[in-house]
Amino acid sequence: MNFQQLRSVREAVRCGFNLTEVAKVLHTSQPGVSRQIRELEEELGVDLFVRAGKRLTSLTEVGTLIVPIVENMLNDADNLRRAGEEFTKQANGRLSIAATHSQARYALPGAVRDFRQRYPNVTLNLHQGSPEQVAEMLISGEADIGIATEALNKFDNLVALPCYRWTHSVIVPPDHPLLDGQPLTLERLASFPIITYNAGYTGRMHIDEAFEAAGLSLDLVLTAMDADVIKTYVELGLGVGIVASIAFDEERDRSLRAIDAGHLFSINLTKLAVRRGSFLRSYVYDFIETFASTLTHDVVQKAMATRPGERIEL
Numbered sequence: 001m002n003f004q005q006l007r008s009v010r011e012a013v014r015c016g017f018n019l020t021e022v023a024k025v026l027h028t029s030q031p032g033v034s035r036q037i038r039e040l041e042e043e044l045g046v047d048l049f050v051r052a053g054k055r056l057t058s059l060t061e062v063g064t065l066i067v068p069i070v071e072n073m074l075n076d077a078d079n080l081r082r083a084g085e086e087f088t089k090q091a092n093g094r095l096s097i098a099a100t101h102s103q104a105r106y107a108l109p110g111a112v113r114d115f116r117q118r119y120p121n122v123t124l125n126l127h128q129g130s131p132e133q134v135a136e137m138l139i140s141g142e143a144d145i146g147i148a149t150e151a152l153n154k155f156d157n158l159v160a161l162p163c164y165r166w167t168h169s170v171i172v173p174p175d176h177p178l179l180d181g182q183p184l185t186l187e188r189l190a191s192f193p194i195i196t197y198n199a200g201y202t203g204r205m206h207i208d209e210a211f212e213a214a215g216l217s218l219d220l221v222l223t224a225m226d227a228d229v230i231k232t233y234v235e236l237g238l239g240v241g242i243v244a245s246i247a248f249d250e251e252r253d254r255s256l257r258a259i260d261a262g263h264l265f266s267i268n269l270t271k272l273a274v275r276r277g278s279f280l281r282s283y284v285y286d287f288i289e290t291f292a293s294t295l296t297h298d299v300v301q302k303a304m305a306t307r308p309g310e311r312i313e314l
Contacts, residue, residue, distance in 0.1 A: 001040060003077060004036055005037070005040040006040070006070045006073055007074065008022060008026065008040075009037055009048060009066075009070050010067070010070055010071060010074060011025050011026060012033070012037065012049065013067055017055075017057060019033050019034060019055075037049065037056075046060070046066075047060050047062075047063070048060060048063035049063055072277070075141070075277060075278065078141060078278075078279075080279075092121045092122065093122055094122065094124075094125065095122055095124050095144055095145070095284060096127065096142065096143045096145075097125070097127070097144065097146075098137040098143035098145070098146045099126065099127070099128060099134060099146070100128065100134060100148045100202065100225070101226050101227075102149075102201075102202045102244050102247060103148065103149075104126060104128050105226075105228070105247070106246045106247050107164075107270065107291075108126070111287065112124060114290050115283075115290050119283050122283055127143055130151075130200060130225070131148040131149070131150040131151035131152065131200060131201070132200070134147070134148045134151070134152065135151050135152055135154075135155050138152075138158055138273055139155065139157055139158065139275060141275070144274065144280070144284055145273070145284065145287065145288065146158070147270065147271070147273075148271065148273075149269065149270045150200060150201070151200075153271060153273075156276070156308035157277075157308070158274070158275060159274055159275075159303050159304050160271040160272070161272050161273070161292075161295055161300065161303055162269050162270075162271055163269075163271060163291065163292040163294075163295070164269075164270055164292065165269050166203075166244055166245055166267070167244075167245050167260070167265065167268070168203060168207065168242055168243065168245060168261045168264075168268075169243060169244075169247075169248050169258040169260055169261055170184060170189065170240060170242055170261045171230075171231060171240070171248060171253070171259075172240055172241070172256065172257055172259070173234065173235065173237065173256065174255070174256075174257055176240070176257070178192070178240065178259060179257055184260075184264065185264070186210060186211060186214045186264055187214070187216065189240065189242075189264070190211065190216040190218070192219070192239060192240040193220075193221040193238065193239035193240065194218050194219055194221065194239055194240055194242060195221060195222045195223070195230050195233050195234055195239040195240065195241045195242075196223060196230065197223060197225060197230070197242075198223045198224060199223070201225045202225075202244050202268075203265070203266075204223075206266040206268060207265055209266070210264055210265050221238055222239065227243040227244060227247035228247075230242075230243055231243070231247075231248075231253060231256060235255055235256065244268075245260070272292060272295065274288075274300070274304065276308070277304075288300055
């Protein structure tokens, strides 16, 4: 048994049983991948994959039991490598962060700036995606840290920790009727076309829930995952925007006005997640605390020691 065999099995599952794609990922040949998988199956004495001719189609029953063990073995090997690097390269290395657009654009810059000043020899890789994509990047090991408001607490192999709470704002042009000094209500909002986030992004669920609970329908004319895009189309007069409050800056967004909507929609909680069982280098802990001061080294370690489904006490 060797790591190349284990990697071939893991990537076969990740690539949807397409051995051509597996070969590309592992920088080898398709026959080589097939051989590695067959050799491991022969050593274990069981078939891990269902086959149609030479093509893999799915996992066998025993394969579904063994693949998670393969994942854990490869994760443990990765942890061993990182542990060695921790002592040989104390302040050098790589930190990969996956985040939604709103977090990458508005919440992360200050923490990234401060971290870079402290660790100039650590290379930062920033990946953006949907909350589900952020979770997938963490689970696959592509990212060390994930930051999003939705989805991260739904995966047992992730440890999701609360970072900060935030609310929404309504944004309009300077001459808009909603700036008449009257209280902002859902009824008033519902009378205008709305531009806001795609479903599953940046607290959109709370927006939908509020209108549904009030028996009001949303006249959605445009949705996007990017607050800057939303603001652009508000400026064009297409509708009223609903964005995360952190996405509005009076100095930068001089052509728009913001109205606090915290009383209309539920408060949102942004979370930071790491893969359960992963080894985090000391500078990773430092970045986490730089981003969210309540998430100290001890707090994160205590949370990582919990079992899936167990409540995390901060």
